[in-house]
Amino acid sequence: MSAAALNHYEILGISPEADAEAIRAAYFARLEAFRERLSAPQPDDGERLVLLRQAFATLSDAGRRAAYDAGLFPVASRSMSEPAQPAAIPAAPIGPADRERLQFTGSGSEYFRIWIVNLLLSIVTLGFYSAWAKVRREQYFHRNLQLAGAAFAYHGEPWAILKGRGIALAALMGLSLAQSMGPLAYGVAICGFALAMPWLMIRAFRFRAFNTSYRGLRFGFAASYGEACRVFLGYGLLALVTLGLAFPLFYRRLRTFVIDHLRYGTTPFSCAVGVGVIYRIFVTPGLLTVAALFALLLFAAPLLAAGTAGKVAFSGLLALLPLALYLFVLAYVPARTANAVWSASRLGEHRLQCDLPVAGYFAVVVGNWLLIVATLGLAIPWARVRMARFRAEHFALAVSGSLDDFVTGEQARVAALGDEAAELFDLDVSL
Amino acid sequence: MSASEAASVTVSARHFDGRSARAHSVCLRFSATGVVVEGEAGEWPLPAGEFSVSEALGATPRSLTLADGQSFEVGDVAALARGLRLLGRREAAVTRWQQSWRGVGAALAATVLLVLVAYQWGLPALSRGLAAAAPAALSEHLAQQTLAFLDRGLTRPSRLPEARQAALRAKAQQWFPPAAGGPAWRLQFRASALGPNALALPNGEIVLFDALVELAEGDEQVLAVVAHELGHVAARHGLRQLIQSSLVGFIAGAYLGDVSVLVSGLAAALLEAGYSRDFEREADAYAVARLRALGQPPQLLATMLQRLETAHAAAAGEVAEEAAGDTASDRQTGWGGLASHPETAERIARILADR
Numbered sequence: 001m002s003a004a005a006l007n008h009y010e011i012l013g014i015s016p017e018a019d020a021e022a023i024r025a026a027y028f029a030r031l032e033a034f035r036e037r038l039s040a041p042q043p044d045d046g047e048r049l050v051l052l053r054q055a056f057a058t059l060s061d062a063g064r065r066a067a068y069d070a071g072l073f074p075v076a077s078r079s080m081s082e083p084a085q086p087a088a089i090p091a092a093p094i095g096p097a098d099r100e101r102l103q104f105t106g107s108g109s110e111y112f113r114i115w116i117v118n119l120l121l122s123i124v125t126l127g128f129y130s131a132w133a134k135v136r137r138e139q140y141f142h143r144n145l146q147l148a149g150a151a152f153a154y155h156g157e158p159w160a161i162l163k164g165r166g167i168a169l170a171a172l173m174g175l176s177l178a179q180s181m182g183p184l185a186y187g188v189a190i191c192g193f194a195l196a197m198p199w200l201m202i203r204a205f206r207f208r209a210f211n212t213s214y215r216g217l218r219f220g221f222a223a224s225y226g227e228a229c230r231v232f233l234g235y236g237l238l239a240l241v242t243l244g245l246a247f248p249l250f251y252r253r254l255r256t257f258v259i260d261h262l263r264y265g266t267t268p269f270s271c272a273v274g275v276g277v278i279y280r281i282f283v284t285p286g287l288l289t290v291a292a293l294f295a296l297l298l299f300a301a302p303l304l305a306a307g308t309a310g311k312v313a314f315s316g317l318l319a320l321l322p323l324a325l326y327l328f329v330l331a332y333v334p335a336r337t338a339n340a341v342w343s344a345s346r347l348g349e350h351r352l353q354c355d356l357p358v359a360g361y362f363a364v365v366v367g368n369w370l371l372i373v374a375t376l377g378l379a380i381p382w383a384r385v386r387m388a389r390f391r392a393e394h395f396a397l398a399v400s401g402s403l404d405d406f407v408t409g410e411q412a413r414v415a416a417l418g419d420e421a422a423e424l425f426d427l428d429v430s431l
Numbered sequence: 432m433s434a435s436e437a438a439s440v441t442v443s444a445r446h447f448d449g450r451s452a453r454a455h456s457v458c459l460r461f462s463a464t465g466v467v468v469e470g471e472a473g474e475w476p477l478p479a480g481e482f483s484v485s486e487a488l489g490a491t492p493r494s495l496t497l498a499d500g501q502s503f504e505v506g507d508v509a510a511l512a513r514g515l516r517l518l519g520r521r522e523a524a525v526t527r528w529q530q531s532w533r534g535v536g537a538a539l540a541a542t543v544l545l546v547l548v549a550y551q552w553g554l555p556a557l558s559r560g561l562a563a564a565a566p567a568a569l570s571e572h573l574a575q576q577t578l579a580f581l582d583r584g585l586t587r588p589s590r591l592p593e594a595r596q597a598a599l600r601a602k603a604q605q606w607f608p609p610a611a612g613g614p615a616w617r618l619q620f621r622a623s624a625l626g627p628n629a630l631a632l633p634n635g636e637i638v639l640f641d642a643l644v645e646l647a648e649g650d651e652q653v654l655a656v657v658a659h660e661l662g663h664v665a666a667r668h669g670l671r672q673l674i675q676s677s678l679v680g681f682i683a684g685a686y687l688g689d690v691s692v693l694v695s696g697l698a699a700a701l702l703e704a705g706y707s708r709d710f711e712r713e714a715d716a717y718a719v720a721r722l723r724a725l726g727q728p729p730q731l732l733a734t735m736l737q738r739l740e741t742a743h744a745a746a747a748g749e750v751a752e753e754a755a756g757d758t759a760s761d762r763q764t765g766w767g768g769l770a771s772h773p774e775t776a777e778r779i780a781r782i783l784a785d786r
Contacts, residue, residue, distance in 0.1 A: 031490070047443065049506050110489035113535045117528050120538045123545055127685070132525075136488065143491040150445065150454065151492045151504060153485065215454060216447025216502045265452065326693070369694055377686060377698075378539075406452035 007072055008055035016069070020060065027056040031105060053105075057149060061101055098399045099353070104392035106144035108382030114140060115381045131158040131165065141388055142212060148403055155218075156211040164207075171196075198228035209262055217406055223261040231257045252278040255341045264347055265406040273344035281336045285329045292321045331362030342395070348406075351398040356391070364390045438462065440514040442505055446470065449500025459495070459503060461514030466495075468503075479518050487512060487526050550702065554675055555709070562670035567634070570670060574632035581621065581638070589620035591641050596620050599639075602650050603657055606725055613721070614664045618657070620644070626746050627739055631660040633669035646738050655722060655731035662717030668710045676703045708774065715782055733779045740775040 009016050012026040030052055058064045118133035135158050142154035171193070178189035202223050209221035235250040252275055259271035299317060303310040335356040342354035368383035439462040446455040446468070457470040459477070466477040482495045493511055495503040505511045512522075528534040589596065600618050609615050616635040627643035637660045639653065647653045663669065680699045687695035719729040 047507075050443070053506070106491065107489070113532070114488055114529045116535055116542060117525065117538045120542045120545070121525070123542065123549075130685075136486070139486065140488050140491060143485070143488065143493075153494055215452040216449045216500070216504075217452050365691075369691055372687070372690055373694060380687075380690065383690065404451065404453040407450060 011055040023059050100148045100397045102392040102395045103146045104389040106385050108385045112381040131161040150215050153213045198232045202228050217265040220263045248278045248282045259345050267348040267406050269347050271345040273341050277340045332358050335361040349400040353396040356394045442510045444503040444505045447502050461517045558671040558674040561674050562667040570633035574634035574636050586621035586623045590622050606654050627742050629656050631663035635664050651731050652735045658718035658721045659714045662714030675706050729782050733782045736775050
């Protein structure tokens, strides 16, 4: 019981003045030490790991750290902790001590070991084993995601995933067969596919939700086919016929549709994000696209008339402008929409908070690309871990009351078809 | 392993009843006979056969789950592993493999080796087999589609005099008679803004652009290009390229798709470029063999390659903006495009060395 006498700073081996980065570094260094000792563990490792996690959970949250410091250093606490994190506490409109941040505790080298073995087995079995690989990946990323000291869990079954992939593949082949049979058959097949799509999406969301659990309770998703049709076909077509002007409307409806039908145990999620907020997010990339087009049109004539150098400059402009725009949209849209959508959502009484910084998100995404390209893909595990950690760090639950009060309802098994079909058709259904 | 350790192992856990999110701190005492749960409410046994344990994945927390939805979340996975060993539960082979650095090193080496072998030999062999088994109707269909695509804007009817076309056809008939063991072929002439080029379609249709015929010094050089295109037809490169690029695209997408479509697309394009170089070399070798059988010097092809390279370099500045406008043309000319490859010097050296 010797470890219990240490305070959180002593457990992490840092000074009480340490900043957030030093706390994080110390925590992961210590976690790594535990991992390396796995083959020769010591009897009180479990207790020490729990203490380590508690220390990090407290010190990594500005509000909880301030409260802890106040108890630890009754006199000095004000002068010591306030200058370090002045903005974080008043920013949260509810009691800061009730804010639970998500934490991701996985490591790149640990995930690499799992990833490479499963990649090899997937190759050797011509992709058959990839369903098992996927289950391990989901498990690794769910179980390393912690909220208030408890981990998420993933329960998807490889055989269910495999069956779903088989059916999805058959549907794709049917579609391309219909295409080669002529326009009429193709039209019929496309219509059939469009009608099946809302159903597939419901199944995909259900599969993901049902196979995720936290504190022994499953998530759930239930929506009617009619409503899914209204969202995917109704709003989708509206976005199409208005040449994208109604796309933010469609996008907002899609996100609220998913969140409003999601539940944890019997407690529903809800999302109240406004149309205006989403439009404001999409207006920037929209205006930039128009500006880029104008710039191209404006410079086309003078540059093309200016001889070879002008032509080279114009070709460069033609290639670089869309790329720059793509890179901007790539980080800006996901980060800003995630912040808007999740921060307007609640789980029962509890509010969700998401504060992804656009620049930081951009750095992680592009950094990951460069890393992956430079290592011919071998750094994929590190990249995935990095992204998971970044996302978790910027996601929090503002707990109102207690996390103990959730209860479960009826549970039913869900087949994987939708999930895998959606993956194969390259639709993003991540929550 | 000491005797005292083997008797029992106690692991702290959080118990969830599966009905509410409330956590209860408990201890799980593992011994050879089973598991006993020690909680505030007392002790109760957990018979060994009635729970499942989530797989060991590094240091991530593991859960023991009962059929009724109760679960025990364990953070100290090392102690849990010792407890499970007492029960006689062994980790699956794959799980143990994931835990061993030596096994991981072997997996890494095997994966890299397998990918290289599959890229270098496996995929080409597979596509060769599939292309050989493909029905002639498929080749015909693909060729008609490509020709129709070209004629929709990239090419126009040839402006070469009928007499010149007929003379070239007659001479080609003489050099490469269908009965001589080669594939069936037919010459087509087209005018195109894409510059001097030629391409072979899967059904044996060989399309020569006017600019290429005009670039050649004499019919022999044109026929050397026809010999090269015949090489593509004979080895069914059109079909093989289609098969290999779809497979490479699919695999790159599965491997890198969740990173970025841009990255996976670039990777696929790079890998396909490697295959396309191999096809060009193979077609060059075929052309050299056919020319030599006719008593013609392989220099005919080498000279033509050099002239094409020079012509394209000169035209590069002028057509840059046009080419940038229609990316779809790249794929099509890739089927037989002669000078669309930067390593012309290497190909010329190879052709001339092949004597």
